[in-house]
Amino acid sequence: MAGWTRRVFAGAAAAALMAFGASAAQAQIKIGAVLSVTGPASFLGDPSKKTLEIYVEQINAAGGINGQRLQLIIYDDGGDANQARTFATRLIEDDKIVAMVGGSTTGTTMAMIPLFEEARIPFISLGGAIQIIDPVRAYTFKTPHTDRMACEKIFQDLQRRRLTNIAMISGTDGFGASMHDQCVAVAPRYGVTIAHTERYGPRDSDMTPQLTNIRNRQGVQAVVNAGFGQGPAIVTRNYAQLQVPHPLYQSHGVASKQFIDLAGDAANGVRLPASALLVASMLPDSDPQKSVVVNYARTFEQKTGQPVSTFGGHAYDGLMILVEAIKKAGADPRKIRDAIEATRGFMGTAGVVNMSATDHMGLDLTAFRMLEIRNRDWTIVPEGGS
Amino acid sequence: MAEFLQFAFSGLTVGAVYALVALGFTLIYNASDVINFAQGEFVMLGGMATVFLSLAGVPVPLAALIAVAATTVVGLALYKLAIDPARGASAVTLIIITIGASIFLRGVASIVFDKRFHSLPHWFGDRPLTVAGASVLPQSLVVLAGALVIVVLLWAFFERTLFGKAVLATAANRVAAKLSGIDTGFVVGFSFAVSAAIGAVAGVLVTPITLTSFDVGTLLALKGFAAAMLGGMGHPVGAVVGGLVVGLLEAFGAGYISSQYKDAMAFIVILAVLFAMPNGLFGRTRIERV
Numbered sequence: 242m243a244g245w246t247r248r249v250f251a252g253a254a255a256a257a258l259m260a261f262g263a264s265a266a267q268a269q270i271k272i273g274a275v276l277s278v279t280g281p282a283s284f285l286g287d288p289s290k291k292t293l294e295i296y297v298e299q300i301n302a303a304g305g306i307n308g309q310r311l312q313l314i315i316y317d318d319g320g321d322a323n324q325a326r327t328f329a330t331r332l333i334e335d336d337k338i339v340a341m342v343g344g345s346t347t348g349t350t351m352a353m354i355p356l357f358e359e360a361r362i363p364f365i366s367l368g369g370a371i372q373i374i375d376p377v378r379a380y381t382f383k384t385p386h387t388d389r390m391a392c393e394k395i396f397q398d399l400q401r402r403r404l405t406n407i408a409m410i411s412g413t414d415g416f417g418a419s420m421h422d423q424c425v426a427v428a429p430r431y432g433v434t435i436a437h438t439e440r441y442g443p444r445d446s447d448m449t450p451q452l453t454n455i456r457n458r459q460g461v462q463a464v465v466n467a468g469f470g471q472g473p474a475i476v477t478r479n480y481a482q483l484q485v486p487h488p489l490y491q492s493h494g495v496a497s498k499q500f501i502d503l504a505g506d507a508a509n510g511v512r513l514p515a516s517a518l519l520v521a522s523m524l525p526d527s528d529p530q531k532s533v534v535v536n537y538a539r540t541f542e543q544k545t546g547q548p549v550s551t552f553g554g555h556a557y558d559g560l561m562i563l564v565e566a567i568k569k570a571g572a573d574p575r576k577i578r579d580a581i582e583a584t585r586g587f588m589g590t591a592g593v594v595n596m597s598a599t600d601h602m603g604l605d606l607t608a609f610r611m612l613e614i615r616n617r618d619w620t621i622v623p624e625g626g627s
Numbered sequence: 628m629a630e631f632l633q634f635a636f637s638g639l640t641v642g643a644v645y646a647l648v649a650l651g652f653t654l655i656y657n658a659s660d661v662i663n664f665a666q667g668e669f670v671m672l673g674g675m676a677t678v679f680l681s682l683a684g685v686p687v688p689l690a691a692l693i694a695v696a697a698t699t700v701v702g703l704a705l706y707k708l709a710i711d712p713a714r715g716a717s718a719v720t721l722i723i724i725t726i727g728a729s730i731f732l733r734g735v736a737s738i739v740f741d742k743r744f745h746s747l748p749h750w751f752g753d754r755p756l757t758v759a760g761a762s763v764l765p766q767s768l769v770v771l772a773g774a775l776v777i778v779v780l781l782w783a784f785f786e787r788t789l790f791g792k793a794v795l796a797t798a799a800n801r802v803a804a805k806l807s808g809i810d811t812g813f814v815v816g817f818s819f820a821v822s823a824a825i826g827a828v829a830g831v832l833v834t835p836i837t838l839t840s841f842d843v844g845t846l847l848a849l850k851g852f853a854a855a856m857l858g859g860m861g862h863p864v865g866a867v868v869g870g871l872v873v874g875l876l877e878a879f880g881a882g883y884i885s886s887q888y889k890d891a892m893a894f895i896v897i898l899a900v901l902f903a904m905p906n907g908l909f910g911r912t913r914i915e916r917v
Binding site for chain 1: 633637742
């Protein structure tokens with residue numbers, strides 16, 4: 242299934258609109274996306290695809306960008322980096338796109354970067370890892386926050402609670418290993434000592450031995466779990482089973498209602514950094530991000546009938562940053578690149594984006610909210626003075 | 628000491644599941660020389676079907692019964708539709724067919740159910756019991772008890788019933804069994820059904836603790852296969868002991884040595900045992916008569 246291609250042209254409404262404003266043989270601006278719509282990373286690619294389709298249709302219904310219609314071409318790489326590379330080549334050589342949003346995973350993104358750099362076409366990735374934008378490459382950008390920022394957000398909260406000695410329990414999968422390394426790297430800056438480290442396999446079904454060791458370790462004041470999927474849910478359940486007395490932190494990797502469902506009452510008191518999208522309706526009206534996230538969440542949920550996810554939000558941010566850039570720069574890929582890099586004060590679902598020549602993500606720690614789970618629901622931990 | 632007990636309970640709970648998967652391997656292997664790599668999928672089907680039936684409003688105990696029955700039918704269908712038509716083929720071919728079946732079942736499950744993780748409520752609540760300083764979930768005891776009941780039932784079936792003896796006879800010598808009037812085809816089909824049922828029961832018992840999703844079967848099949856090899860392929864007692872040993876190795880390895888190499892340590896021990904005793908802990912050396 243993964244190999245089949247899907248071209249998404251704008252709907253009939255847009256066609257009618259074209260006939261109506263018939264005078265100009267309207268040029269189209271072609272943008273591309275290679276997403277992992279099926280396969281193991283479909284939870285990333287599927288909401289992204291829906292988001293892009295919904296908003297491109299909206300933009301065209303409202304008259305397009307500078308009077309030009311947006312044409313979106315989506316290919317599904319099935320989570321396979323080789324496929325992604327093939328489709329990227331096709332987007333560049335056959336479809337002649339002016340810019341690209343997507344690359345759902347770090348793996349597919351890294352495979353496509355050289356092609357876009359060489360063709361000098363701006364590429365806004367939806368992949369998570371910091372390697373995508375560090376070192377900075379001229380044409381590569383990304384919208385999701387990084388795991389390093391998640392570590393920093395957690396450590397900030399630790400500082401506020403005056404906790405300095407922690408234990409980490411991390412998955413051995415890519416996400417867990419990468420976040421673990423990032424946490425180790427930034428810990429000294431926050432005066433945090435990682436006193437003990439445990440690992441678990443991504444498919445393990447019991448982490449009580451590791452957590453017993455953490456519980457018995459003297460001096461540990463808090464525990465951070467870097468992981469993704471069902472592992473953190475089991476860690477949380479085992480944590481409650483063993484009655485470990487310290488605060489438990491999870492990562493943004495489990496920021497979904499599903500985690501609460503799986504971990505059940507054991508999740509009470511667990512804290513984790515997450516994007517504002519997750520708690521859109523709980524944000525105070527004074528929050529500058531509120532209108533963006535509430536609107537996106539409402540649109541997505543109405544059109545798809547599915548709960549909103551952070552991953553679709555990243556696609557929304559990427560598309561909107563691109564649209565703003567095209568508005569300013571027209572349809573020349575090089576000028577679009579310059580305009581993307583000049584993005585300042587853009588309010589997206591992930592937070593305020595301030596790009597620069599040295600920062601092609603442009604998010605700071607305000608992108609994350611610290612949440613605490615209480616009574617099977619999220620609550621926002623007040624940002625005391627930071 | 629509390630720590631030791633904690634690791635031991637962890638190892639025994641996980642090990643009991645491996646043991647049930649290994650038992651499934653053993654039953655089918657004995658009846659047909661086939662190593663059924665779809666065994667893990669039976670565990671998955673038992674858990675997932677129960678979850679989805681209970682989501683649809685069926686009370687959990689009834690959902691579990693239906694799930695076990697449905698999985699048994701799937702096991703029979705696997706035999707009738709995939710194994711039986713290829714009856715003349717070599718064991719290796721049949722094993723490859725079971726690998727295909729496992730991929731197929733996983734794919735169908737991801738479509739019929741979904742790709743998310745699911746859980747079931749604990750039977751007796753999730754408040755841990757404290758045993759000499761170790762905290763144990765009541766569900767762990769349910770898993771251990773369930774495994775024990777299954778082993779006892781199987782033992783009674785093989786030792787106390789005529790049909791059980793017919794299965795044993797088929798395992799010992801298929802041609803001789805056939806000549807003495809045993810319907811060996813039926814016996815093989817029966818062993819697929821029983822293996823599927825055991826797998827499904829394991830899935831129902833363990834889902835409250837370990838969670839389940841459409842692809843949990845792969846790893847369980849691997850661990851269960853390792854357990855069966857460790858105990859001696861084809862030896863029911865060996866399968867149970869092998870499963871528990873693999874579970875305990877993992878728990879003690881992660882607890883006392885390093886959690887980074889938890890899986891590696893279990894497999895290194897298994898390799899070492901198999902180097903010294905190529906037929907496993909309980910296996911007999913086979914004598915080929917020409």
